[in-house]
Amino acid sequence: MRTAVVIGTGLIGTSAALALSARGITVHLSDHDPARARTAAALGAGTEQPPEGAVDLVIVAVPPAYVAATLAGAMRDGLARGYLDVASVKGGPKRELEAMGLDLSRYVGTHPMSGKERSGPLAGTADLFEGRPWVLTPTRDTDTEVLNLALELVALCRAVPVVMDADAHDRAVALVSHTPQLVSSMVAARLADADETAVRLCGQGIRDVTRIAASDPRMWVEILSANPGPVADVLAGVAADLDETVRALRSLQSADEDQRHGGATGVEDVLRRGNAGRARVPGKHGGGPVAYETVAVLLSDQPGELARIFADAGRAGVNIEDVRIEHATGQQAGLIQLMVEPASAPVLSAALRERGWALRQ
Missing domain, CATH: 3.30.70.260 (ACT domain)
Structure with a gap:
């Protein structure tokens, strides 16, 4: 890879452009907001000048709702040898492109599993993706050259490639990314009208749970709108656990000893299942969990x-x-x-x- 076009100079697009530029790739920047592209260029992410001919790779870094249309325009213009997007949802854009009748042999969907609570080009860093998983969702139609370009991008960004089916990816991120965002926001929302005395007691537990609740709501509405079904499925399971836990806690208030015992068992059950789930979270460097x-x-x-x-x-x-x-x-x-x-x-x-x-x- 020698040349690339990055369309969309938010956090992810600017970070990818910074990483590529730092490794000698000529990067052309494009954004519907010229001010954002100028900011990214001033940071050293690339040039605002359009390429004179076809480039090696187009990287579409726009919200999920605009991915398919943006890719379609770039493909019809023959902008590159290969095309990919970095949206956090993969199944929807692929189906939209198929419905448009486009040749998908030159395209592969990808998703770098990295981000920040902040957004925009000023939040971008060349090392954002280092050591992080970068999902690729090729199909049987994906050309080997395009897949190799995507793998080269991942390597240049020093990320770790992970190959998945597009719909399996969407179910996975609903569980490990999208639902945690909503749950974190719901817990943080309890603090909005809480007594100041209670808020002053905030410790590390509430800070850990609510850290990602500081994220941009508009950005998350766009993400969740592109993956509502899988997220609703996971939340339904969480809601069922919440209902059971509320009933168990009410039972602990009862004067009846049997009800209190049943309540304690119910609370212990959800805590133990939480232990089991937490134990499956990969440990240091992606290895197995280690007790320190x-x-x-x-x-x-x-x-x-x-x-x-x-x-x-x-x-x-x-x-x-x-x-x-x-x-x-x-x-x-x-x-x-x-x-x-x-x-x-x-x-x-x-x-x-x-x-x-x-x-x-």
Whole structure:
């Protein structure tokens, strides 16, 4: 690949353009809003100048509702040797293109499983896709050259290719991406009118659950409108669990001992099924889940503290597998949780105490 056109310079399009440009690909940028294309170009994502002839690859990075029409226009203009989109839904655009009677041998649907709560070209980064899955949904009609171009794009963006059927992909993202967004938003919505005293008690649990609720509503309406059936199916299952759990909790209020026992069993059941589901989430580097020990340390909120504690861990010969920070309310301090291999926890704890760190149980 030497040349590409990126149509749509939002977060994903700009990030892909930045990654390609950084690796020597000539990238031409296009957007229905010229200001966005100018912004992406100013960031180094490519040029606003149209290509003089056909390019190697067209990357369509527009909302799902506009994917098929945008692809159709590019194909009819003979803009490239190969065409792909990066929309978060795959089945619908493919069926729309088929209904238009277009030659789909030059097209492959793709979806990089990466993003941010922020959108627009200013949120774009060249490393957005590094180490992240990038789904490709080729069909029997997809030309090998086009599939190879798509695989080259994934490699240049340093992502990990995953091949799936388009409809299987849509069911999967409904479960692991689209439904979590809605559930996160629903939980966060409880805070909108909550008492200020309650909100001040927010800890890491509510922060974790509601992080993605900060996403752009308009963008998510576009995504959910393109995949409503599979998302509704998953939500129906969640709703059934909610109904059962509400009944179980009401039973715990009962004066009848048998009802209270049944309620406790119902609550325990959903918690245990949650344990089982969480255990299936891939661990570090996509491997199996690993149980880490947590070493909790009180950390003052001032420059250099994070660097110092990581350096002290390095001197102790301990690798930090994961890290979380819970900020204290009303104090310039927080609790940093260092996740390490179980055998390393005593070593790290002793080393940090020796260097004056205040550990917490």
